[in-house]
Amino acid sequence: MLKVNEYFDGQVKSVGFESAGDHASVGVMAPGEYTFGTAAPERMTVVKGALIVKLPGHVDWETYNAGDDFEVPGDSSFNVKVLETTAYLCDYL
Amino acid sequence: MLKVNEYFDGQVKSVGFESAGDHASVGVMAPGEYTFGTAAPERMTVVKGALIVKLPGHVDWETYNAGDDFEVPGDSSFNVKVLETTAYLCDYL
Structure with a gap:
Protein backbone atom coordinates (compact mmCIF):
# COMPACT_ATOMS: atom_id res chain seq x y z
CA MET A 1 0.00 0.00 0.00
CA LEU A 2 1.66 3.19 -1.23
CA LYS A 3 0.29 6.39 0.22
CA VAL A 4 1.01 9.82 -1.24
CA ASN A 5 1.09 12.67 1.29
CA GLU A 6 1.46 16.39 0.81
CA TYR A 7 2.52 18.90 3.45
CA PHE A 8 3.07 22.65 3.61
CA ASP A 9 0.82 23.48 0.64
CA GLY A 10 2.51 20.86 -1.54
CA GLN A 11 6.05 22.10 -0.84
CA VAL A 12 6.78 18.66 0.63
CA LYS A 13 5.43 15.50 -1.02
CA SER A 14 6.09 11.92 0.01
CA VAL A 15 5.19 8.31 -0.69
CA GLY A 16 4.67 6.22 2.43
CA PHE A 17 5.19 2.47 2.37
CA GLU A 18 5.75 -0.63 4.44
CA SER A 19 8.65 -2.93 3.61
CA ALA A 20 9.54 -6.09 5.49
CA GLY A 21 7.48 -4.84 8.45
CA ASP A 22 9.18 -1.42 8.54
CA HIS A 23 7.24 1.77 7.96
CA ALA A 24 9.04 4.37 5.87
CA SER A 25 8.53 7.11 3.33
CA VAL A 26 10.53 8.75 0.57
CA GLY A 27 9.80 12.33 -0.26
CA VAL A 28 10.97 15.61 -1.64
CA MET A 29 11.18 19.06 -0.04
CA ALA A 30 11.12 22.21 -2.14
CA ASP A 68 24.01 11.43 5.75
CA ASP A 69 21.33 10.61 8.30
CA PHE A 70 20.04 11.87 11.64
CA GLU A 71 17.58 10.56 14.20
CA VAL A 72 14.72 12.45 15.80
CA PRO A 73 12.98 11.35 19.02
CA GLY A 74 9.29 10.58 18.99
CA ASP A 75 6.74 13.15 20.11
CA SER A 76 9.07 16.04 19.29
CA SER A 77 9.75 18.42 16.42
CA PHE A 78 12.69 19.54 14.34
CA ASN A 79 13.44 22.43 12.02
CA VAL A 80 14.69 22.11 8.48
CA LYS A 81 16.03 24.67 6.00
CA VAL A 82 16.19 23.59 2.37
CA LEU A 83 18.19 25.61 -0.15
CA GLU A 84 17.97 23.23 -3.13
CA THR A 85 15.07 20.82 -3.65
CA THR A 86 16.05 17.74 -1.65
CA ALA A 87 14.96 14.10 -1.56
CA TYR A 88 14.93 12.10 1.66
CA LEU A 89 14.13 8.71 3.15
CA CYS A 90 12.30 8.64 6.48
CA ASP A 91 12.40 5.40 8.48
CA TYR A 92 9.98 5.18 11.39
CA LEU A 93 11.86 3.48 14.22
CA MET B 1 7.75 22.02 -8.61
CA LEU B 2 7.07 18.56 -7.19
CA LYS B 3 5.06 16.25 -9.40
CA VAL B 4 3.42 13.06 -8.14
CA ASN B 5 3.16 10.26 -10.70
CA GLU B 6 1.49 6.88 -10.52
CA TYR B 7 2.19 3.89 -12.76
CA PHE B 8 0.91 0.34 -13.09
CA ASP B 9 -2.45 0.98 -11.37
CA GLY B 10 -0.76 2.71 -8.43
CA GLN B 11 1.72 -0.11 -7.78
CA VAL B 12 4.51 2.41 -8.45
CA LYS B 13 4.30 6.00 -7.17
CA SER B 14 6.91 8.70 -7.45
CA VAL B 15 7.63 12.35 -6.79
CA GLY B 16 9.46 14.09 -9.62
CA PHE B 17 11.60 17.14 -8.97
CA GLU B 18 14.34 19.38 -10.29
CA SER B 19 17.38 20.12 -8.14
CA ALA B 20 20.31 22.25 -9.16
CA GLY B 21 19.30 21.81 -12.81
CA ASP B 22 19.05 18.02 -12.58
CA HIS B 23 15.78 16.18 -13.16
CA ALA B 24 15.15 13.30 -10.81
CA SER B 25 12.44 11.41 -8.98
CA VAL B 26 12.11 9.32 -5.86
CA GLY B 27 9.53 6.62 -5.77
CA VAL B 28 8.34 3.34 -4.39
CA MET B 29 7.51 0.06 -6.14
CA ALA B 30 5.14 -2.46 -4.58
CA ASP B 68 23.50 0.05 -5.47
CA ASP B 69 22.81 1.78 -8.78
CA PHE B 70 22.53 0.93 -12.45
CA GLU B 71 22.25 2.97 -15.63
CA VAL B 72 19.75 2.50 -18.44
CA PRO B 73 20.21 3.93 -21.94
CA GLY B 74 17.64 6.37 -23.31
CA ASP B 75 14.87 5.20 -25.63
CA SER B 76 15.00 1.66 -24.26
CA SER B 77 13.27 -0.45 -21.64
CA PHE B 78 14.22 -2.60 -18.68
CA ASN B 79 12.51 -5.25 -16.58
CA VAL B 80 12.23 -5.18 -12.81
CA LYS B 81 11.08 -7.78 -10.30
CA VAL B 82 10.26 -6.52 -6.81
CA LEU B 83 9.90 -8.98 -3.92
CA GLU B 84 9.65 -6.47 -1.04
CA THR B 85 8.30 -2.95 -1.47
CA THR B 86 11.32 -0.92 -2.57
CA ALA B 87 12.21 2.77 -2.71
CA TYR B 88 14.43 4.20 -5.44
CA LEU B 89 15.99 7.38 -6.75
CA CYS B 90 15.93 7.95 -10.51
CA ASP B 91 18.34 10.52 -11.96
CA TYR B 92 17.70 11.56 -15.55
CA LEU B 93 21.12 11.87 -17.18
Whole structure:
Protein backbone atom coordinates (compact mmCIF):
# COMPACT_ATOMS: atom_id res chain seq x y z
CA MET A 1 0.00 0.00 0.00
CA LEU A 2 1.66 3.19 -1.23
CA LYS A 3 0.29 6.39 0.22
CA VAL A 4 1.01 9.82 -1.24
CA ASN A 5 1.09 12.67 1.29
CA GLU A 6 1.46 16.39 0.81
CA TYR A 7 2.52 18.90 3.45
CA PHE A 8 3.07 22.65 3.61
CA ASP A 9 0.82 23.48 0.64
CA GLY A 10 2.51 20.86 -1.54
CA GLN A 11 6.05 22.10 -0.84
CA VAL A 12 6.78 18.66 0.63
CA LYS A 13 5.43 15.50 -1.02
CA SER A 14 6.09 11.92 0.01
CA VAL A 15 5.19 8.31 -0.69
CA GLY A 16 4.67 6.22 2.43
CA PHE A 17 5.19 2.47 2.37
CA GLU A 18 5.75 -0.63 4.44
CA SER A 19 8.65 -2.93 3.61
CA ALA A 20 9.54 -6.09 5.49
CA GLY A 21 7.48 -4.84 8.45
CA ASP A 22 9.18 -1.42 8.54
CA HIS A 23 7.24 1.77 7.96
CA ALA A 24 9.04 4.37 5.87
CA SER A 25 8.53 7.11 3.33
CA VAL A 26 10.53 8.75 0.57
CA GLY A 27 9.80 12.33 -0.26
CA VAL A 28 10.97 15.61 -1.64
CA MET A 29 11.18 19.06 -0.04
CA ALA A 30 11.12 22.21 -2.14
CA PRO A 31 13.30 25.10 -0.92
CA GLY A 32 11.95 26.65 2.26
CA GLU A 33 11.90 26.37 6.03
CA TYR A 34 9.80 23.73 7.74
CA THR A 35 9.02 22.45 11.21
CA PHE A 36 8.15 18.77 11.30
CA GLY A 37 6.50 17.11 14.26
CA THR A 38 7.21 13.46 15.00
CA ALA A 39 4.89 10.87 16.48
CA ALA A 40 7.20 7.83 16.38
CA PRO A 41 10.96 8.29 16.53
CA GLU A 42 12.40 8.49 13.04
CA ARG A 43 15.63 8.38 11.10
CA MET A 44 15.96 10.79 8.17
CA THR A 45 18.48 10.01 5.42
CA VAL A 46 19.28 12.56 2.73
CA VAL A 47 18.92 10.87 -0.69
CA LYS A 48 19.78 13.82 -2.95
CA GLY A 49 20.51 17.43 -2.05
CA ALA A 50 21.04 18.68 1.49
CA LEU A 51 19.07 19.49 4.64
CA ILE A 52 20.09 22.07 7.21
CA VAL A 53 18.65 20.81 10.46
CA LYS A 54 18.11 21.95 14.02
CA LEU A 55 17.31 18.94 16.17
CA PRO A 56 15.12 19.19 19.27
CA GLY A 57 17.09 20.55 22.23
CA HIS A 58 19.93 21.71 19.94
CA VAL A 59 20.97 25.32 19.47
CA ASP A 60 23.04 24.87 16.32
CA TRP A 61 22.01 24.06 12.78
CA GLU A 62 23.86 21.21 11.10
CA THR A 63 24.05 20.38 7.39
CA TYR A 64 23.33 16.85 6.20
CA ASN A 65 24.29 15.93 2.65
CA ALA A 66 23.32 12.98 0.44
CA GLY A 67 24.01 9.76 2.33
CA ASP A 68 24.01 11.43 5.75
CA ASP A 69 21.33 10.61 8.30
CA PHE A 70 20.04 11.87 11.64
CA GLU A 71 17.58 10.56 14.20
CA VAL A 72 14.72 12.45 15.80
CA PRO A 73 12.98 11.35 19.02
CA GLY A 74 9.29 10.58 18.99
CA ASP A 75 6.74 13.15 20.11
CA SER A 76 9.07 16.04 19.29
CA SER A 77 9.75 18.42 16.42
CA PHE A 78 12.69 19.54 14.34
CA ASN A 79 13.44 22.43 12.02
CA VAL A 80 14.69 22.11 8.48
CA LYS A 81 16.03 24.67 6.00
CA VAL A 82 16.19 23.59 2.37
CA LEU A 83 18.19 25.61 -0.15
CA GLU A 84 17.97 23.23 -3.13
CA THR A 85 15.07 20.82 -3.65
CA THR A 86 16.05 17.74 -1.65
CA ALA A 87 14.96 14.10 -1.56
CA TYR A 88 14.93 12.10 1.66
CA LEU A 89 14.13 8.71 3.15
CA CYS A 90 12.30 8.64 6.48
CA ASP A 91 12.40 5.40 8.48
CA TYR A 92 9.98 5.18 11.39
CA LEU A 93 11.86 3.48 14.22
CA MET B 1 7.75 22.02 -8.61
CA LEU B 2 7.07 18.56 -7.19
CA LYS B 3 5.06 16.25 -9.40
CA VAL B 4 3.42 13.06 -8.14
CA ASN B 5 3.16 10.26 -10.70
CA GLU B 6 1.49 6.88 -10.52
CA TYR B 7 2.19 3.89 -12.76
CA PHE B 8 0.91 0.34 -13.09
CA ASP B 9 -2.45 0.98 -11.37
CA GLY B 10 -0.76 2.71 -8.43
CA GLN B 11 1.72 -0.11 -7.78
CA VAL B 12 4.51 2.41 -8.45
CA LYS B 13 4.30 6.00 -7.17
CA SER B 14 6.91 8.70 -7.45
CA VAL B 15 7.63 12.35 -6.79
CA GLY B 16 9.46 14.09 -9.62
CA PHE B 17 11.60 17.14 -8.97
CA GLU B 18 14.34 19.38 -10.29
CA SER B 19 17.38 20.12 -8.14
CA ALA B 20 20.31 22.25 -9.16
CA GLY B 21 19.30 21.81 -12.81
CA ASP B 22 19.05 18.02 -12.58
CA HIS B 23 15.78 16.18 -13.16
CA ALA B 24 15.15 13.30 -10.81
CA SER B 25 12.44 11.41 -8.98
CA VAL B 26 12.11 9.32 -5.86
CA GLY B 27 9.53 6.62 -5.77
CA VAL B 28 8.34 3.34 -4.39
CA MET B 29 7.51 0.06 -6.14
CA ALA B 30 5.14 -2.46 -4.58
CA PRO B 31 5.97 -6.14 -5.12
CA GLY B 32 5.45 -7.20 -8.73
CA GLU B 33 7.05 -7.32 -12.15
CA TYR B 34 7.33 -4.21 -14.26
CA THR B 35 8.71 -3.09 -17.59
CA PHE B 36 9.80 0.53 -17.64
CA GLY B 37 10.48 2.45 -20.82
CA THR B 38 13.05 5.24 -20.82
CA ALA B 39 13.05 8.45 -22.82
CA ALA B 40 16.25 10.02 -21.48
CA PRO B 41 19.06 7.82 -20.15
CA GLU B 42 18.70 7.36 -16.43
CA ARG B 43 20.52 6.13 -13.36
CA MET B 44 18.46 4.18 -10.83
CA THR B 45 19.70 3.95 -7.23
CA VAL B 46 18.05 1.63 -4.71
CA VAL B 47 17.20 3.64 -1.58
CA LYS B 48 15.58 0.90 0.52
CA GLY B 49 14.81 -2.71 -0.40
CA ALA B 50 16.05 -4.43 -3.55
CA LEU B 51 15.39 -4.53 -7.29
CA ILE B 52 16.00 -7.56 -9.49
CA VAL B 53 16.73 -6.11 -12.90
CA LYS B 54 17.22 -7.23 -16.47
CA LEU B 55 18.86 -4.45 -18.42
CA PRO B 56 18.26 -3.96 -22.16
CA GLY B 57 20.37 -6.38 -24.21
CA HIS B 58 21.12 -8.50 -21.13
CA VAL B 59 20.06 -12.12 -20.67
CA ASP B 60 20.62 -12.37 -16.92
CA TRP B 61 18.79 -10.78 -14.02
CA GLU B 62 20.91 -8.98 -11.43
CA THR B 63 19.96 -7.96 -7.89
CA TYR B 64 20.59 -4.40 -6.71
CA ASN B 65 20.36 -3.69 -2.99
CA ALA B 66 20.12 -0.41 -1.06
CA GLY B 67 22.93 1.90 -2.18
CA ASP B 68 23.50 0.05 -5.47
CA ASP B 69 22.81 1.78 -8.78
CA PHE B 70 22.53 0.93 -12.45
CA GLU B 71 22.25 2.97 -15.63
CA VAL B 72 19.75 2.50 -18.44
CA PRO B 73 20.21 3.93 -21.94
CA GLY B 74 17.64 6.37 -23.31
CA ASP B 75 14.87 5.20 -25.63
CA SER B 76 15.00 1.66 -24.26
CA SER B 77 13.27 -0.45 -21.64
CA PHE B 78 14.22 -2.60 -18.68
CA ASN B 79 12.51 -5.25 -16.58
CA VAL B 80 12.23 -5.18 -12.81
CA LYS B 81 11.08 -7.78 -10.30
CA VAL B 82 10.26 -6.52 -6.81
CA LEU B 83 9.90 -8.98 -3.92
CA GLU B 84 9.65 -6.47 -1.04
CA THR B 85 8.30 -2.95 -1.47
CA THR B 86 11.32 -0.92 -2.57
CA ALA B 87 12.21 2.77 -2.71
CA TYR B 88 14.43 4.20 -5.44
CA LEU B 89 15.99 7.38 -6.75
CA CYS B 90 15.93 7.95 -10.51
CA ASP B 91 18.34 10.52 -11.96
CA TYR B 92 17.70 11.56 -15.55
CA LEU B 93 21.12 11.87 -17.18
